[in-house]
Amino acid sequence: MSETTQTKETVGSFTMKVLNGSATAIIVSLLPSAILSTFLTPFAGSNAIVAALLHTVTVFQYFFAVMCGFSTAKQFDLGYTEAACVGGAAFLGSGCVTAVTTTVKGVTTTSFQLAGMGDVINTMLTAAVAVLFIKWVGNRFGSLGIVFFPILAGTGVGFLGSLTKPYVSLVTTGIGDVINTFTKLAPYPMCILIAMSFAIIIVTPLSTVAISVAIGLAGMGSAAAGFGLASAAAFLIWATLKVDKPGVQVAIFLGAIKMMMPNFLRYPVIGIPIALTAAVSTLSVPMLGLKGTPASGGFGLIGAVSPLASYNAGFHNVLVLVLVWVVVPFAVGYLMKKIFVDWTKVCKPEYFISPAR
Template structure:
């Protein structure tokens, strides 16, 4: 079969919608936790009922990321409520963010605190599950819905019965079969990146930081990439520094030409909102990459590490700085093997990126005239 330009365009659009929906689902599910978790913990709000309950809820939301990915991907294709629901169900089942196990007799009931009189099935939360599996299964479910429309006219009046069974159940089952292989791919990539970073820390840190600095202002999700390839350790620290570098450049220019609200929104994590301005002037990405490359020197010098989630958020909720300073009991042991103190954190996360951003700004704006601050003018 010869691929025509029209076929290639449709395939590109199909996968782009999958990536966009995945990015949206990840942000919906993880943004509340990334911001509120550290805020509630370090203000000791969790010592009080409402603080501890809110923390439990935002952590619970992260386990619904696959469901949200399925929903967001389906909405990219303008699916109906039924079709959106079955795509979401298949994605949730396959990604393994919620699983079940057997609690033996005598184990304490986590709600009542009383021992169980007999064995019971319990549901277990497993973080975000496997994001790569979620994206793949969401797209498979979308294809299944299109096939049902084309070959069976959507099942007509039986749609509400057959569609959930075939798409929610059938594609969900297929997802559970292919998940181990996709998880293995994710593990290989993450471990491979980490191994290369250990062998050549400086060039790899610079490369990863520059890559994430540019990815941040594209439709691709930095959090999605980080979770999909299970990036961790020094590589995660470098990726997070790339996000921070882009944030610094955006802040410097936005402070000059935009309203205070826009600049504040960027600081709080709305960097992707500047994507239209950046894509109108793609050469501005050179500033992001150069700032990231210089900032990565601090990552290697201080051995700044992170987790997959902290990689994509950067300054958002102080996720990346705190991940490099304090051990997170919710992530697997060995994800972060070295913690830094407040002085390396101040230098690595603030001083070096800020100085790098100012130097790059001076060179590219004043000397090279590559772009102007006005190129970043935009309302969020």
Template sequence: MSQNSKEKYSVSQFVMKVINGATSGIIVAVIPNAIFGQIFTNLIPVWSGFEQLNHLVQIIQLLMPVLVGIGVAKQFELNLIQMLSVGAAAFLGSGNVVSIEGVWNIVGIGDTVNAMLVSGIAVWIALLIEDKVKAFATIAYPSIVAFGAGAIGILTLPYVSSLTRMIGNIVASATALQPILMSIVIAVIFAILILTPISVVAIAIAISLSGIGSGAANLGLVAVVVFMAYGSHKAKNELGITVSIVLGGVKTMMPNFFSNLKIAIPVAIVAGIMGALAPILNIQGTPASAGFGFAGLVGPLVAYGYMTNSPIINIVILVFVYFIIPIALCMFVYNVSVKGLKIIKDSDFEAKL
């Protein structure tokens, strides 16, 4: 029996648990390929073994629907058989397995949004029947949760996929028509969203944000991370807090953001400027890299694989765009915002852990 079987959740609490659990699954699935995929691809001419290594990190990514389901189930502290049943339901709901001439084929990661939806439905069913199937748990959960919720996912898949494809196509088309303007918009949106409970990783994967749009989102996240880390430093927080922000823990600053929403103004400025650099300097990415900024060097490593200059020039560009420019820009905008515009103050960034 799960530890939280008797706990009641509001709709918002339930949804946030689903999102947070799905994000953990997505991160586990995409990180190996996001970091090593482009590197292995570029090194295949050096040694053919890198092609096999590249296949391995891609296979891990193909497990995303199952990992999403397990991540969501873990958020609700379900037991092992419940957790595995939710993972199976999410796998069915993702639609990433199709039969072609009688042969089952895995076609990508499937629809992540539908996998998240099915995971939530599966958890709800698991909690609903928990007290009623105690003696038949090993039969009930695979049958009702895995198969039942998975079947529901097959029904919702066409509609959810159409919606996510439409959003992705709109973003891609707008970015192609107005690359600088849309890059600014995407960078600002992602920079603001990272300061909320919403998962930017899940969003990027859901709408298949790639190319310049992915690069813009990535640079927007770099901007907000550097800005919040500098604010943490100015507020004289412990060094560990500031370092954790840089290493991917910028969401720890959510309480600060919601305590003073004016922080969004300088954040939008630095993110917008950084986002504009994506089309200018040809900073591109994948759906998997869009939501990571420079955490784990995912953004720079993926961007490098798309650059066409000489290796030295590419490295110089990446050093400037991922480190020198955002640091100088954020320090300037921060000090203007504090001393000139006076819309924020150092104390706004004091840790609220």
């Protein structure tokens, strides 16, 4: 008789699976619009095909909630029926669809329309509750699961999520408003703090994109977050240059900074030069008034999303954008590498040997 062992789910492991599933959905849903909209918008007015494609990538991001529920469910290895139910529940809990009632000649009709991505945090919470419910029920429904899961885990949990959505939105928008307001009142210290925070977050299991979108990080705060990511990439490219294969630096530049997560968790001291690179590099944000959007704040140099967001926000000097977004972080990153790795030996070269090497 064979025995099967199952890893016991902890609060920490459960939370990380929800975060990872949500982060995957955010990146998949937002990346096409974040990158393509920048290039398509100038041509949308004169070309019908480009305009239609622009509409497509815009609508694509509105399916975030369904993607979030489904990808979260698959993190827990749920079946396709259960995953579809979690996706439906997340969609309802996101609040991305609103009912519009119109009265014409005494006849009242109700229609539904998309209202953006919805509330990211409430979407994640609804998906988590749906997963918990399905895990709790287990096989109790037997073959009738195909009937009861859509009713209870899908529409039932989704309905509960729709009830909590207004209250969760008040909290998340409030956090974003406070951060954005403080960024305007004290731009230099706030931009430095945001950049340092995101530079560290990118080498942890947390998703910078999810955090930026969830709290509605905009304006200079979004640009500062992008600088944090660009700075982390710049320093790590220099730090891995002599100890890793060239493919590691290419991967980091293209956005795979999280591949260095095991290094940071094992040697937290490498966070010091990463954070300092971000602190110095982000001074360009308040000096030049660079801005971004919640969707661009978590990408940095990936797809040139953050620099392009600054361009779209009104800073049209391309040469200066290249200078501050690329040259400055790499210059500061090189200096930090010399100080902390080569001169003071605070960080040893072997700290940056990538597990993917």
